Amino acid sequence: MIQRRAIIAVAAMWALALAVPANAGDPCCATGDLGLVVERASGSLVVVDRSEHAAVGRIEGLGDLSHASITYSPDERHAYVFGRDGGLTKVDILTRKIVKRVVQAGNSIGGAISDDGELVAVSNYEPGGVRVFDAETLGIVADIPAGAKTIGLADAPGRRFIWSLWDTGETWIADFSGEKLLLTKLADVGKNPFDAVLTDDGRTYLVGLFGEKGVTAIDLWADEPKPVRFLKDYGKTSDDLPVYKMPHLQGWAFTDGQFVLPAVGAHELLWVDRGTLEPTGRTPVHGQPVFIIAQPASPYVWVNFATPLNDTVQVVDSRTHQVVKSIVPGPAVLHMEFAPRGAEVWISVRDSNKVLIYDTHSFRQIGEIEAQSPSGIFFTARAHRTGL
């Protein structure tokens, strides 16, 4: 009798397990609308469900995430987390576990995944250079020392990576499409590149310079890419205005045939014609811009600001260069991430321990998520974009 009950109980549980097949019923089996929020103080990640406006899990043990970025595998299941401490961590967003973690350098600054999803590259301050890993195993594929700090690492089409060297003012392009690594070095890119970014069409690599005025553009579609200087007045414009935070160039937006750049140390955005590289306007804003991010499928860019004016976000129209909206999410707005078709924006407010969700059309707050000192927000849709 006991045996029979046991059979029934076990069979019932087994039937239950079958009745909920591996892929049905669990709202998190599909990965297209998931994301990760970096909890910078605790070295952890909150797994979020974009459709549900909800936190659905937490992954801990990621090390120093005080300056972290994330890329995704093409299936939007695995995230590669690049930590300040040189840690490269592969996490599974479905099981919410760390799959593998290597501390691959002393101090790293960012990473990228190749367009075929097979290679993950990490740029390092200490000891400098770039290391490339197998995306599946995190086994090392290539070590490309530079004797210099590397910045502005991005994936480029054709199994390539591009980055710049702070100390030597060069840009290097590594091509992994053939049997042997092909390394192209461009000299005279400018003194002390501090960040760089690739436009979303994979064409123009823009390099911000700390050691001299100006910005450098490199056309990667050219047979022989060459650095071209523009905005020769660009840089720190006045000793009166301390630079509270170097702007992220990842935040340069590309909209309506223009680039928009954060003025360094000033309360201003600069607009540049994408074709001619000539300035087309300036926008006075609330503070020193940190991120300028284009709202997808719109003429608008959203801007956040450096401390002490970092409680505010402004929305600027790329056609008129006018601020059209200011909102105050709260103390220490660190990052903004748009739903891929632009319907909503998620904003991390570090000192409120919250991520706020706004409808981009009505500007109404439509949700919020608890997170400990949230900084970067990364939706899985990034898996499908070039140059991140």
Added chain:
Amino acid sequence: MIQRRAIIAVAAMWALALAVPANAGDPCCATGDLGLVVERASGSLVVVDRSEHAAVGRIEGLGDLSHASITYSPDERHAYVFGRDGGLTKVDILTRKIVKRVVQAGNSIGGAISDDGELVAVSNYEPGGVRVFDAETLGIVADIPAGAKTIGLADAPGRRFIWSLWDTGETWIADFSGEKLLLTKLADVGKNPFDAVLTDDGRTYLVGLFGEKGVTAIDLWADEPKPVRFLKDYGKTSDDLPVYKMPHLQGWAFTDGQFVLPAVGAHELLWVDRGTLEPTGRTPVHGQPVFIIAQPASPYVWVNFATPLNDTVQVVDSRTHQVVKSIVPGPAVLHMEFAPRGAEVWISVRDSNKVLIYDTHSFRQIGEIEAQSPSGIFFTARAHRTGL
């Protein structure tokens, strides 16, 4: 004894079920790199895994798919299949089952999903008009009769849909962002619109006309969008060249500051400056273009052709307007779909019963998949794009 064996057997199977938790180990739990291939003759879909270059399942019973299109839910789990017979079918790409199917009209031509993923719209030939459904339940939300065939339906930001009317030469914009549906009707768009498309920035709605020469552009970023005619010589250019197939305007590509359009009835592409709407060049090609699709993060567009020259695909450089490559995948190339970062292209070859996969940089064939009379190929990454 029999009972004990049964317990052990059941317990073992149950343990197995537990040992393979819902979300681990199954390569198809993540949905970012999945897709569907339409099998037009048999009314079925092949589920494909882009990373594995493999077919992983088949879904049957979708009715008449001789002219079908597909959109995806934001989580990239559910596909909405719009069939020629007026069928709207919601399928689950993970369980590979039909979730719900409604035959909502007599003859439908395409559909779209709202930017928040909540509404699915279908445009109909018979009885005409547009019907809008709840994406979750497929319950009807709005019936918008038009007394006319509707074409060129696209999603626009802000919970809007846009479409055009063949019979009356109008474009209608339906705004579902408020309590009540707001319907805007633009007259004098042109005689007999045969297809229309929205640029990926959500700005310009382009309408091809059958009843008169020319193309119409509507700027959706304007406060009061207005139809503007351009390319006033555009249309069927010669009675000597029969039009074997009206080109799909969905295939208009937007690259390097230009639109590229298929010449109607001629063996030519037409290039137009995106800002001025002035022609910038022509490219003689192998046959009558059907789809012209931009390779992501590249200066190239890929073109396929109408019967009887439909065994060939050509690659054209948007900067020089020159054909840079011709390949011959085989008899009846019907569609091409790029990996979202452009590394590979999948090409359906109907009369070979195959989908061929090419590396876009080397042009080498790197995979193939069996399918019965394959036509459209739709990767889940479309979930994240505007205007599809």
